Each structure stands twice: as structure tokens, then as C-alpha cells.
Amino acid sequence: MRIIGHVDMDAFFAAIEVRDHPELRGKPIIVGGRPGEPRGVVSTASYEARRYGIRSAMPLATAFRLCPRGIFLPVDMPRYVAVSQQLFHLLSEFTPLIEPVSIDEAFLDLSDVAADFGEAERLAHAIKEAIKTRLQLTASMGVAPNKFLAKIASDLQKPDGLTVVRPQDVDNLLLQLPLERLWGLGVKSRERLQRAGIHSIADLRLLSRAQLRALLGSWGEEVYDLIRGIDERPVTSPGPAKSVGREFTFPEDLAGSDRIHQELARLARLVSSRLAETCQAGRTVILKARYTDFSTHTRSRTLPYSLWQAHELYRLACDLLQQLPQPTGPFRLLGLSLAGLVPYRQLPLLDEELPVTRTDQPQVAHRSDRLDDLVARINRQLKGAGEETPLISRGWPPRSYHRY
Template identity: 45%
Template sequence: MSEVTRDGDAQEFARAASRKIIHVDMDAFYASVEQRDNPDLRGRPVAVGGDGPRGVVAAASYEARAHGVRSAMPSVTARRKCPELIFVRPRFDVYRAVSGQIRAVFAEHTDLIEPLSLDEAYLDVTENKGGVASATELARIIRARIKAVTGLTASAGISYCKFLAKLASDLNKPNGQAVITPRQGPAFVAALPIARFHGVGPATAARMERLGIHTGADLRAWTLADLQAQFGKAGGWYHRISRGIDTRPVQPDRQRKSIGTEDTFPADLTDLAQARRETAAMAVKVWRLLDDRRLTARTVTLKVKYADFRQITRSRTLSVPLASAAETQALAFALLDPLFPTPKGIRLIGVTLSTLGDPDAAPPEGRQLTLL
């Protein structure tokens, strides 16, 4: 590595290291809400989700996790791992209400809040409303306040960047917190297994392992040029994060990237007409969600999961925004129809709209349905 690159890395690291970021993650959120509201469930293995042959675990209590039950696991598999598992139907209206209480706690301390989901968020507390100098102490205050308001426990990670704060929040779960300081950051990343890196999925991790990259230290040994040659634009991210550098800001106004819905069916679909009916309903639903949020979209993505759990996606992007629910439906049909006749039954279909934008930016007339 040249001196210029080293100097550049040092400057970038110094800029990032001046921040104080907390990642707050609720402990087994959905399941904990159910155990809070029903004393009979406390101390018992609980799964939130459907218990039927097509059911999927949305969340599992720590008692269930001890038996190997995990979120996104088919319910039949979860039941096999833990015969005494108690299934509870999800109550998303309740979870959203509790999430609102939690975010109100965050807002007592900072306006720089980036929610990732109902149960986790990044907080930039470099400057905070209470003037608390220690981010570690502020994390304790926030966790205690969440407990007092909701009766639920949260874990927290404290660091100088989002990447490490999120990792740290997992280190002492449940109901704990951990700190990774700027001094500790590079060494922590060096020892980190490559599969735990944000942005490295299973396929990329396997590819890296074939290249001899097993840890952050292995990744750090590669030059920026070599990483970009192997991984394209992502190579720059891998190069920086292997050195403990993550300058991404906490973004309270982070724009939504997509709007979608999906459904798992009681019986596999093999008939095109039936699949079209399900897809049409989803297309109308996502269009309404888009319209409610005063957004436009140019991309329609169809997701299909077969009976053997193999999953495919098909997308089309227009040169101009979608004009109506009918057009959304027509585009979804154009993606669905070539999949039939299908050799396997379809257990799940999803429709997602993306490439979102401001409706005021859309051309008012002269639009053409042009597939890119």
C-alpha cells in the first residue's frame, strides 16, 4: 500500500472515529411482546407465526432459540426441533404501537435516528439532548427507559461507526451492551469471520473463501484494485471496512427503496389463472401503498418460491413511472406468464415496486411503456 493510500485511510478513519453511534436492537421483539402480554407464555418456547404446513416462524423467544428455532424457519421444521413449541399469531398493530413508544424514547435523546425495522435503529449521539458525554452511559439510560416504558429489554452496541455498532449489539444479548472503541475497531475487524461482514452474503462469502479470504485480516491484505477487479463497486466497501473505516452517516430521512407484499399459499399453485388472481391482488395492494405514500415507481419485481424452496425473481424497469394499478398488474402478469406451465408447484408469490421517486418529477404527458 502506498504512503498516499495510508495517509488517506488514516484521515478517513480519524473523521469516522470522532462519532458516537449506538445501535439499539430489541430482544426477540415480537415474541417478547407476546410473553409480556400473556403471563402463561413467560419462560416457555414461543414462536410468532403460522403453525400450518405452510407456516413460517417470524420470531422466536430465547427459550425456543435454545432448541435451534430461528426466524424464517418453516414451522414444521421448528416443531420438529421443539415439540413443545407454542405458536402465536402475529399482532403487527401491537408491535407497531410498541415500536412507536421505543422511537419516542430515542427522540428524547437525539433527532438523528435511523430506523432499520420495528425493533432496531441507529442513533447518532455524538451530540445529544441531555449532554451525556459517554455514549456507553447514554446507551444504559436509553435501555433502562425502554424497559420502564414498554416492559421489554433491549441490547445495544456502541462504536464510532454503524458497521461495528451493529456487530457490538449482538455481543451481549439479551439485555446487554458492548462497546468497540476506535482503538479496538481495526483489530476486531481483522479477527472477524468474513461471513459476518455487512454486505457479504452466503454466495459472496463462499466465493471469498475460495479466494483464501476467511477473515478481515485476509481481506485487508488485498489491494483496492484487486478487490474492485473481483467484486466491482463492492470492492471499495470491502477495502474500507477491512480497515475499520465506515463513514456512512446515520440518516433520519433515509428514503424507502421499495414497497412490496408477498403471500405463502395453503396449497401449491400450479394453475396460471389462479396464480394470476393472487398476483393481481398483490399488484393492486402495492399500488395503493405506493399511492398512499405519494411516491412513484418504475420497477416491478415478481418473486416466486417453488415447493422445493427454490426462489427466483424477475424484474422490469420502465423509462417513466407506472401510471396505475392496472399497469402494475399488467407488468406483473408479463413477468408471471412465462413461468407457466410450471414443473413444480408455487408456494409463494411476491410483488415489489422499486426505483421510487417524487410524483412531481414524473412527466405529465406523452409517456410510453418502454421496457429497459
């Protein structure tokens, strides 16, 4: 028997803002930006703001018209990502099988950790309680025999709700639901169904597979099963990549110090940008080399801190190159990878609290990429302000500037 849970945080971004600024409690909070921002949309509205009809993805200008006294806040993504990481860490204490759906939403496979739905219900209470005490936030949960039903269930009693759908309740529940509850049904498709006189899941159940296909395309065939409580899709945890790396096989054997270092720098840049995309950093740098006789050698070093930046990867790759039997090649293949991966959180810019007296390696690494971030941000702002060149680099301003 499968038991699937679905966790969905309540008004996540708005709830974090209220938690961190208690004076906002009870007020209509709209996270998304200032109402004057062109093309700005509501990212999350607090439940108080939803009472004015404000919804996610609504233009900020519309939200302002509906609730001029609302509190409009910018999106502080790094902070929300940090809370999301805490959430997923907390969830992983309850089951290893977690499938993230978004920053604040996940499926949990509880089949192996709960013997039956009664136990799963107690577990769900414990998860909600842990979120409340440790994150000071609320979540809504659904527990059901499959993902489709768990997703629907978590939404039925928001906020701070828990809905358990036992196998024997599945039909009853589905037959009561309006079309709006059908997970995956877009507004356009819903309107098409409504024009055809279909207003509930019970109405949909009267249609054949072929009729559903005609109305909803290929997804219609899936819907035929879903609305009968049949959904075999597994909860698949992405599982962190064990390492991130790239390698090049050279069309002509690679020799000469300059060319070898050029290729190492290229590898370092590619690995670094892959790490940045996936928000990961790692501690073990591995250099792989294959010689023209096809003998393959690897050299690695594990550091006391995690890194992801291209210039550090390059520096370590150069060190490892010297440890190879023939550092000057010729090489048939070179590869660079980083293992021992951990999620990398971008540190807030201009954070006054960062200790500057400590000079141990992790701080050095973090301060260095903070500086990279800062330089990138200043450059963006200069560009935005119409500045052509020169944009600043890490070498600027000269040290003497700091002194007055």
C-alpha cells in the same frame, strides 16, 4: 468526532408476546403462525426456541420438527407496530437524529448529545434502562465511531447487551471477527470467500481493493474501507413529510359541477391511498385552485381530529370548494393536500373496549375507519371461502339485523 449508536430489540415479536402473556416466559416461542400453514416461515423465535436451532425465515414445518413442544403464535403486526412507535418515541427523547433500520432497529447519532465515548456509554445504559422500565422489553446496543461498527457491536453481546467500540479499539475488534460478523455479507458471498480460503475479517484485510472487487463485485471496494473502520455514511432521519398532497393541471380548463366534483373525488382517493401507504393521518385539509388567469387561491380547514379516509377528504374538499371566489371554475389546476401529519395506527378489529357512548369527532372518525377495515376483512374472507358476489359494503347488514 462521530459517535454512533445502534439499538436492536431482542427477539422483538417473541418478547412482546411473552411480556403480554407472562405464562409463556421461559418457553420456546415461535412467532410466525401454526406449523401446518403452507409456506409459513418463522418470523421471530425466542432465545429458548433458538436453542433448538430455530431461526428466522426457517419454514414453520422445520421449526416444528426441531421443537414439537414449542409454542407457535401468529404474527400480530398491529400490536408490534404500536410497540415500535413507542420505542421510536422513547428514542427521540435522547437524540433527534434517528435512522430507523426496521421495525425494531435504529441508528442514533449521539455525536451532539455525548461529549465523548464515556458519556455515550452512560447514555446507552440510560436508553436500555428506559426501554426496560417503560416497555418491559430488552434491547442490545452498540456504540462506535460509525454505523458499520455500531451495527456489528450491537450484535456481539445479545441479548440485553451493550458493546462500546472506542476509536482506539477498532482495529483490535475487527481483526478478531469471523466473516459471519461482516454486516452486509450474504450467505452466498460468504461461501464464495470461504472457498477461496478466507474465513475472517483479518483474512479479508490481506486483499487489495481490486481483489475484493473481483470477489464481491462493486460492494467489494466499499468493504475495503469498512473493514479498516472507515465508514462516513451519515445517520439520516427520514423526517415526517410535512404534508401529503396531489394536484392536477388540466389539459383543458375544468368547468361544470359534475366534472369538478369528479376530480375532487379522484384527488381525495389518491391522497388517501398515499396516507394509508405511509400510515399517516392529518388534521389540516388544503384545497388549492388556479384559475385560467393564473391567479391561485388556497382554502384550508384544521379539524379537531386526524383523518385519512377518502370519503372524509372528499367531503371537506367540497366544503372548501364553496369558499373559493369562483366555485364553478373554470380551473386550470386543482390540488388537495393534508398537513399536520401524525402516525396513524390501525385500530384492532372487533375491539370490545372501544367506547361507543362517546360521540365526539375523534371517536367517530376512528369508528368509521374501523368499520372500513372490518368490511375489507370480511370481504377478503368471503372471497377466500369461494363466495362470488355480492360482497358486503358498509350499508350491510340493515339495522333491523342488530335486533335479535
